Amino acid sequence: MKAVVYERYGPPDVLSVQDVPLPEPDAGQIRVKIAATSLNLSDWECLLGRPAYARVGGLRKPARNILGSDVAGVVDKVGEGVTRFKPGDEICADNLNLKGGFAEYAVMPESAAAFKPPELSFSEAATLPQSGAIAWQGTRLAAPGKRVLINGAGGGTGSFAIQLAKRAGAHVTGVDNASKLNHMRSIGADEVIDYQRDDYTKAGQYDLILDLVAHRSVFAYRRALKRGGTYRCVGGTTRSLLRILTAGGIVGLATGRSIGVLVVKEGPKHFEPMAELCAAGEITIHVDSTYDLAHTADALTRVGEGRAQGKVVVEI
Ligand SMILES: NC(=O)c1ccc[n+]([C@@H]2O[C@H](COP(=O)([O-])OP(=O)(O)OC[C@H]3O[C@@H](n4cnc5c(N)ncnc54)[C@H](OP(=O)(O)O)[C@@H]3O)[C@@H](O)[C@H]2O)c1
Numbered sequence: 644m645k646a647v648v649y650e651r652y653g654p655p656d657v658l659s660v661q662d663v664p665l666p667e668p669d670a671g672q673i674r675v676k677i678a679a680t681s682l683n684l685s686d687w688e689c690l691l692g693r694p695a696y697a698r699v700g701g702l703r704k705p706a707r708n709i710l711g712s713d714v715a716g717v718v719d720k721v722g723e724g725v726t727r728f729k730p731g732d733e734i735c736a737d738n739l740n741l742k743g744g745f746a747e748y749a750v751m752p753e754s755a756a757a758f759k760p761p762e763l764s765f766s767e768a769a770t771l772p773q774s775g776a777i778a779w780q781g782t783r784l785a786a787p788g789k790r791v792l793i794n795g796a797g798g799g800t801g802s803f804a805i806q807l808a809k810r811a812g813a814h815v816t817g818v819d820n821a822s823k824l825n826h827m828r829s830i831g832a833d834e835v836i837d838y839q840r841d842d843y844t845k846a847g848q849y850d851l852i853l854d855l856v857a858h859r860s861v862f863a864y865r866r867a868l869k870r871g872g873t874y875r876c877v878g879g880t881t882r883s884l885l886r887i888l889t890a891g892g893i894v895g896l897a898t899g900r901s902i903g904v905l906v907v908k909e910g911p912k913h914f915e916p917m918a919e920l921c922a923a924g925e926i927t928i929h930v931d932s933t934y935d936l937a938h939t940a941d942a943l944t945r946v947g948e949g950r951a952q953g954k955v956v957v958e959i
Contacts (some may be wrong), residue, residue, distance in 0.1 A: 646746030647939040655940035655947075663709075665751045666724035666743065673734040675734060676719045678765035679790050679933075680711040680744035682955045683773050683799060684855075684878060687947035689742075694881040708816035710943075711744025711957070713737060714751075715759055715769035721838025724916055725753045728944050733759040735918070737772035745914035745939045757911035762777030764825030768920065769927045770799070770954040772926050775917030777877050777907050778803035781853040786875055792843060792867070795855030796832065799825025799946075800877075802929045803917065804853055805830050810925065813851070818843050826952040830929065843867060851875075853905075857883040861894045861902055868900045 648661045668674045688697035688712055700706040716737040720726045728734065729740045743749035749904075759768045763824035777800045785791045785808040799817030808815045809831040816834040817827035822833040836843050844863035852864065852870045857879030864874045864887075875893075876887060887904055895902035920926040931951040934942040936959050946955050 644747040645936060646743075647711075647936060648708050649690065649705060649710070651704055652690070652698070652709055655944050657692065658690070658943075660941045663746070665748055668720055668725075668750045670723040671725060671752055671754075672722040672748045672750045673718050673725055673728050674716050674720040675714065675716040675736070675750055675754060675756075676718040676749055677714050677744055677746060677959045679715050679769040679959065680957045681713045681769040681799070681942075682711075682942055682946045682957070683713060683776070684946060685712050685773070686712070686723075687943055688746070689918055690943055690947075692712055696881060696884070700872065705744045709743040709746050709749075711746070711749075712739045712742045713745050713769055713772040713774070714744040714749060715765040716959075719748060719835040721750070721753075727753050728756065731873050733761075733765075735759045735768035735772060737776065737908055737911075737914065739773070745936065745957060747936075752943070755910065755920065757915050760918050762922040763928075766930060766933060766956045766958060768857045768918065769956055770928050770930065772914045773907075773909075774800040774803055774954065776909060776913035777855075777905070779913060779917050780907060781875060781877065781905055782807040782811065782851075784851045785811035785813040789813045789846070790816070790869070791851045791853070792816040792818065792844065792849040793853045793855070794818045794857075797827050797953065798855065798949070800855055802826075802830055802953045803926065805832050806926045816843070816849070818848075820949065822950075823952055826929075830927065848872070853880065853914060855876075857887060859883060861886055861890045864891070864902050865894050865898055865900055873901045877905050877907055933958050935959075
């Protein structure tokens with residue numbers, strides 16, 4: 644089968660399309676003929692091997708040589724003991740541990756997969772697993788009367804998070820670069836901030852901050868939170884994440900706020916609610932662009948350079 648392979652961390656030109664053996668499903672696994680794989684910033688980080696946490700499991704070279712974890716496709720073969728799926732079933736899955744989505748076939752534990760809602764195309768369903776789960780969990784505290792700020796809101800996850808927070812009745816501020824301000828407004832943000840011009844931590848106070856790209860100090864986050872407010876991040880610079888993990892809890896506790904990292908729970912239970920809302924037309928999926936397998940490097944570059952407004956998808 645064809646796959647986009649890399650053997651060392653580096654820029655997109657370390658990727659090449661190769662013929663590799665068809666993977667066989669082990670016990671408890673399914674093999675899926677991939678129709679579409681959506682990209683996350685984590686794919687870009689695992690390609691570069693930066694920030695440092697992207698090398699977990701593979702310090703010197705990638706632990707998995709085919710990237711791509713948010714997939715949708717058709718079950719092609721099942722391993723011993725698989726009970727939920729059979730060949731021909733249409734699924735979408737978060738295959739974060741095994742990856743392999745930039746290929747014609749991938750194997751994954753059956754527990755990583757959910758049935759694809761028939762209302763969604765494969766490309767749409769592939770956008771949901773990680774971004775949907777993060778947005779769903781990260782906006783849980785959004786409610787009428789609450790002021791919610793989403794930092795990095797113009798990208799794949801942020802586009803879902805803005806809509807969920809608005810749907811919950813919150814007043815939503817989206818922060819991203821100038822080229823994404825209109826996009827954030829168009830999907831419901833009440834206010835937008837260009838992070839290259841203004842520092843949102845000096846612009847007001849919020850009940851909930853969901854930070855997709857943390858890079859400031861815990862004191863800045865404390866300043867931006869109302870008393871009783873909550874700050875959660877899911878990604879950012881290693882320096883910022885370490886500070887939040889070490890000092891965030893203490894600074895928060897001492898000042899009547901909660902500052903920490905959102906430990907994202909993976910799996911169908913956490914993205915199926917989003918899939919249902921999208922299938923019902925209550926949340927809109929914004930596909931920024933689609934690429935074919937041979938142009939996976941271009942797709943990754945688009946995400947890595949921060950040009951995407953919504954999700955980028957490789958259709959296989
Ligand atoms: N399991 C997990 O915990 C998990 C799984 C997947 C992803 N993640 C994390 O979730 C985060 C979001 O992923 P994603 O796929 O939604 O990424 P994405 O589509 O690239 O969106 C991130 C957005 O943040 C913007 N941005 C960059 N620097 C910023 C800054 N200093 N201030 C405000 N905005 C900034 C980017 O725009 P520009 O760069 O163009 O300015 C981009 O629009 C990432 O940090 C990723 O590592 C975590």
